[in-house]
Structure formats: structure tokens, C-alpha cells
Amino acid sequence: MTDASSDAAPETVVVDGESLTPEDVEAVARRGAKVEIDEEARAAVVASRERVAEIVESGQAVYGLNTGFGQLVDTRIEESEIEQLQTNLLRSHASGAGRALDTEEVRSLLLTRLNALVKGYSGVREIVVDHLATMLNERIHPVVRSRGSLGASGDLAPLAHLALVLIGEGEATVSGEHGERERLSGAEALATAELEPLTLAPKEGLALINGTQLTTGVAALLVVDAERLAEAADAAGALTTEVTMGTTANCDPAIHRVRPHGGQAAVAEHIQELTANSEIVESHANCDRVQDAYSVRCLPQVHGAVRDAIEHLREAVEIELNSATDNPLVFDAENADNRATGTDDAVVISGGNFHGEPLALRLDYLVSALTELAAISERRVDRMVNPNIQEDHLPPFLAEDSGLNSGFMIPQYTAASLINEIRATGRPSMDNTPVSGGQEDHVSMSATSAFSAKSVLENARTVVAVELLTGSQASEFVDDSLAHGRGTSVVYELVREVSPPVTEDRSLDADIEAVAELVATGLLEERLDDVM
Incomplete structure (x- = not known):
């Protein structure tokens, strides 16, 4: 939802996972509107992360947390290698091709990914969504290859190119001293906004790249x-x-x-x-x-x-903008089928919401x-x-x-x-x-x-x-x-x-x-x- 307190004030889009519109996407993508994360949505992110931590501690094999991906789903990953698993996921999936997305496409991609994550079903930490919001507000635009997505498991390759910047890898453009755009490494680009590269926690890599956000942003x-x-x-x-x-x-x-x-x-x-x-x-x-x-x-x-x-x-598009589209999704046990993998308080359900x-x-x-x-x-x-x-x-x-x-x-x-x-x-x-x-x-x-x-x-x-x-x-x-x-x-x-x-x-x-x-x-x- 877009807010402008006065004609002179810059537009602000409040990201809550529930009310984003195509007009909000245009405001951020084309007019450079700022974004803020709704406080209730922030609380939902924190609660979702706590559920993931509980499931990881239980030691169960859960797709996206401690297993391989795609056809390698049956490969169990040792606890000591789980963080490396998330980093490897981004590196391996950032294998797109073709032209780089233009500015409005990148900003729409960042915004729609952020809005999906703050719904509170993806299990990422608060710092992840804060980094994405800061990148939008400081105009740190990842260099994203446009081709490579099959629209299932979502827009994997483009989203991986975007997510690489969060861990200080890949490339991004930033505003130079004279208004020109400079192309820097991911770490250098984050530093312009005093952000540190992230070390991804269990499930965060998959949560960042699984979803329909390139399709949705362009649409x-x-x-x-x-x-x-x-x-x-x-x-x-x-x-x-x-x-x-x-x-x-x-x-x-x-x-x-x-x-x-x-x-x-x-x-x-x-x-x-x-x-x-x-x-x-x-x-x-x-x-x-x-x-x-x-x-x-x-x-x-x-x-x-x-x-x-x-x-x-x-x-x-209005439905998709405000949907959770990664996989697996994390739920409060009271709101999910008790046959799903998880604990008494939290469950992880693997499905196909990423299909475009x-x-x-x-x-x-x-x-x-x-x-x-x-x-x-x-x-x-x-x-x-x-x-x-x-x-x-x-x-x-x-x-x-x-x-x-x-x-x-x-x-x-x-x-x-x-x-x-x-x-x-x-x-x-x-x-x-x-x-x-x-x-x-x-x-x-x-x-x-x-x-x-x-x-x-x-x-x-x-x-x-x-x-x-x-x-x-x-x-x-x-x-x-x-x-x-x-x-x-x-x-x-x-x-x-x-x-x-x-x-x-x-x-x-x-x-x-x-x-x-x-x-x-x-x-x-x-x-x-x-x-x-």
C-alpha cells in the first residue's frame, strides 16, 4: 500500500505481505518510492524463523533445511555443512544468461521477493528482509541475468543472481558521486549502505530463490x-x-x-x-x-x-503479489495438517506454490x-x-x-x-x-x-x-x-x-x-x- 504524506514527500510503500498492488510496484520500480516493513509483518518473520530453528534442532530430515535440492532431495546434509549448503545453492543456481534486467525489472524483483518473505511462511531471519529493504531504498541494484527461469521451481536463476549480492558475491550497480551508475562487487555495493554480507542460515538460500517474483514483478x-x-x-x-x-x-x-x-x-x-x-x-x-x-x-x-x-x-497478479510462493513453507502446527514434517509447534510442508x-x-x-x-x-x-x-x-x-x-x-x-x-x-x-x-x-x-x-x-x-x-x-x-x-x-x-x-x-x-x-x-x- 502506497502512502504519501504530502505532495513534496517521497512516496513510501509499506510492505506487509498482504496489500501490495501493481500500482505500488510501479511506484517503487519506476519512481523510486521508498519501502518500509510493516511491524506486524516483521513479527510474523520473527515467529517463522523461530519455527525453523525448532525444526532444525529436532534433527528431522526436512527438504530445504538439511537435504539436497531437486533430484538430490534424498541426500542428507550433515549439520556442520548446512550453512555451506545455502551458499552453494545460490552460487550454483546463479547460472542465467542473456541481457541484464533493467532498473525497473530489478526493483520490481526486489520488492516482490521482499513482500513474499514478510508474509511469515518462509523462515528467513529479520536481517534478510531488512537487507532487501535497504537495497531498494539505497538503490543497490543486483546485476540479474534475465534468462534461465522455467517458472518452476519459480524464477530460480534470476533470483539466485539477486540473492548473491546479499552474501557479498555477484555484482550490483549503485549511484556514483555524479549520479552515474557504478558496477561493483556484491560486497562493495553493500558497503555503500554500510551493510555487511550475510552468512545464510538454514532454509534462507532456498527461501530467497524459490518463487515467481520475476514473473510477478514484470506482470x-x-x-x-x-x-x-x-x-x-x-x-x-x-x-x-x-x-x-x-x-x-x-x-x-x-x-x-x-x-x-x-x-x-x-x-x-x-x-x-x-x-x-x-x-x-x-x-x-x-x-x-x-x-x-x-x-x-x-x-x-x-x-x-x-x-x-x-x-x-x-x-x-494481485493474488500472486501477496502470496507465499517458495518451498517448503513453514506453518504454525495449529494451522497445518498434522501429517507434515515438524514438531508439536511447527511444521514444514513441501508443495508447489512456486509453479508459475x-x-x-x-x-x-x-x-x-x-x-x-x-x-x-x-x-x-x-x-x-x-x-x-x-x-x-x-x-x-x-x-x-x-x-x-x-x-x-x-x-x-x-x-x-x-x-x-x-x-x-x-x-x-x-x-x-x-x-x-x-x-x-x-x-x-x-x-x-x-x-x-x-x-x-x-x-x-x-x-x-x-x-x-x-x-x-x-x-x-x-x-x-x-x-x-x-x-x-x-x-x-x-x-x-x-x-x-x-x-x-x-x-x-x-x-x-x-x-x-x-x-x-x-x-x-x-x-x-x-x-x-
Whole structure:
């Protein structure tokens, strides 16, 4: 939960294991919000650690405490070697590959791991969660390889790269004297915040690397970004409806009451709000056209289905953000089956909460949904620029002097290219490669699904930016005595702040990027919220 005592005060996210939201993840990951550990959650961490100590003292063989890992589960580890076992676990599992995670990905990973640990079922010491919180607040960012996770037993390799820094190994970036980022060894990075490397106690190594936190952190940011994109796509579609002399009769509430999908009704209402008081729409209310093309007429149905898919992902992410996902988990004996391994007061239960399937499937569903959002947006772009189908008031490719100028011919090419790339994206959750000698014989590939969805979202955002830019250019050829709607006027004016009208050919790559940035930062959504 996010708290800001005043407009001038930095945001603070209180981490309690129960109430973290995608918006909190964005605040920490992107805006550098500070974190604090809730006192009740801190007490739960202490109690959980006491249960682990009790079980270790009992001498029972317990997975993650005094046995090998994965296929080596039946190998018993001597008491004198238990601490070394935890260190070896981090070293051996930090075997990822690929690019390093970017800043927002690392911070989301740190935050979500911290929030899972403070639920009080992982058995780590208080000093472990304090180190993680300090690393976030002091901007000590582990260098984490992005590839290597199978989404079961969670995001092992990336989390191991993160956890290495806690024991003074691996690498991390820190803020230099002049604001630049310096890359240091784990021990050197900790020293910048006066932290000592940890010597891990029984179970702590496994608790740090077992879980879905890479998938969850990336997915949380995707939820925020996808919701912004859906809003922007509605705005782009509303502007296109106006400049192509389309009708908003397709958004009449009566239509949507008899097919009551939530997203569909919400989009129809949104389009009506965006085009409210539009003199452009009113100017042709009684024209001879019977129906608009599907890309305009079916906008509520398509955009609405996309919104429903995003909401489906949000539901899973909000659950996962506040879940205990490592293995094994430590419980008070009163709240667990008495057949579990443990003592009269504490038990350890081995299960599969680290499996990323609940997120993987929904992330792949998001990919399908965003593919459709981009596809319908590109079709609307074509309707504005294509001389074979565009309205009479619009010149070929929206060029002032078409032939001499190509106008917006190539932005539509760019959108088409991005659509092709999006459609080529696979659905990683459908794949499975057994590992660990067959012990881990079904995995989710959830982290791969998250990265795929992130790539698709970025491409879809650019397609929608092309539509926003194209719609604004088409506006230049609409009777200037006619006013845009309440929302579409804001959209047009904001686009014009970063991209002037095209009166003769010029490079438009920077314009496309600038408009995409309006969507990515939430500025478009913010401006619309001010008037809607």
C-alpha cells in the first residue's frame, strides 16, 4: 500500500505481505518510492524463523533445511555443512544468461521477493528482509541475468543472481558521486549502505530463490501499462471515428445491455465520453451511410474483450503479489495438517506454490488480446490513409500535395510491420522441458511469457501511437469550424504538443516515439482524466 504524506514527500510503500498492488510496484520500480516493513509483518518473520530453528534442532530430515535440492532431495546434509549448503545453492543456481534486467525489472524483483518473505511462511531471519529493504531504498541494484527461469521451481536463476549480492558475491550497480551508475562487487555495493554480507542460515538460500517474483514483478508492470494502452486505444479509436465521419451509434447503451460483457459496456461508455459534444460527429448524424466498417463499428466489442483479458491478468497478479510462493513453507502446527514434517509447534510442508502456471496462461492470453488491439488499430490507420477507401475530405495518405509528398504512407507500413512481429510471438506456457533429472518434469515458462508479453505490449503501444498521430493529421482536413469532442480535443491538443501538423514530408520516427511516450508515461490518461 502506497502512502504519501504530502505532495513534496517521497512516496513510501509499506510492505506487509498482504496489500501490495501493481500500482505500488510501479511506484517503487519506476519512481523510486521508498519501502518500509510493516511491524506486524516483521513479527510474523520473527515467529517463522523461530519455527525453523525448532525444526532444525529436532534433527528431522526436512527438504530445504538439511537435504539436497531437486533430484538430490534424498541426500542428507550433515549439520556442520548446512550453512555451506545455502551458499552453494545460490552460487550454483546463479547460472542465467542473456541481457541484464533493467532498473525497473530489478526493483520490481526486489520488492516482490521482499513482500513474499514478510508474509511469515518462509523462515528467513529479520536481517534478510531488512537487507532487501535497504537495497531498494539505497538503490543497490543486483546485476540479474534475465534468462534461465522455467517458472518452476519459480524464477530460480534470476533470483539466485539477486540473492548473491546479499552474501557479498555477484555484482550490483549503485549511484556514483555524479549520479552515474557504478558496477561493483556484491560486497562493495553493500558497503555503500554500510551493510555487511550475510552468512545464510538454514532454509534462507532456498527461501530467497524459490518463487515467481520475476514473473510477478514484470506482470505487475504489464498490468499498469496494458490498462494505459487500452485507454489510449479507446482515445485513438474515438479520434479516428470522428475524422472518418463515423457514427457513435454503435456505443448506444441499449446495444450493450443485451450483450452485457463488462469490458464491452465500459468501452462503449468511454467512447461516448470522449466524443461528447463533438460537432464533427453531429455534422453527419443524418448522412446516408448505414454502417461503419468493423474496425470502427465493433470497437467496443474488440477493445472490451481486451479490457476483460487485462482484468483477468490483474486478478492473478494481485493474488500472486501477496502470496507465499517458495518451498517448503513453514506453518504454525495449529494451522497445518498434522501429517507434515515438524514438531508439536511447527511444521514444514513441501508443495508447489512456486509453479508459475496461474500467471503464465494469463500472460499468454494478454499477448493474444494485445495482438487484436494492435490489429484493429492498424486497420483504422489504413482507413484514414488508403485512397481506395478513405473519405472524400481526406487526401491520399493525408498528404497536402500527394504525389510530391507521401504523407502518412510509411507510418502505416511501420504499423503493419509491428503487427507481423506481434503475430509471430509464441505462447511459451504451451511448452515444457523436464529438468533436474525428471524431478521437475512439468514447468510453466512463466518468465518467458512475461518477457514475450512485454515485447508485444511495447509494439502494440507503437501501433496505437501511429493511429493517434494519423488521426491528428487527418483532423487537419476536417472543417475547422467543427469542434472535436470533450476527450478527443484533449487527445488532438496533446499530440500536437509533441508533433506539429505535417505540411510537407519529414521524418516521423521521432514523432511516433514521442506519442508512444505520452501513452507509456500515463500523461495521455492523466490529461483525459482531468476533463472526463
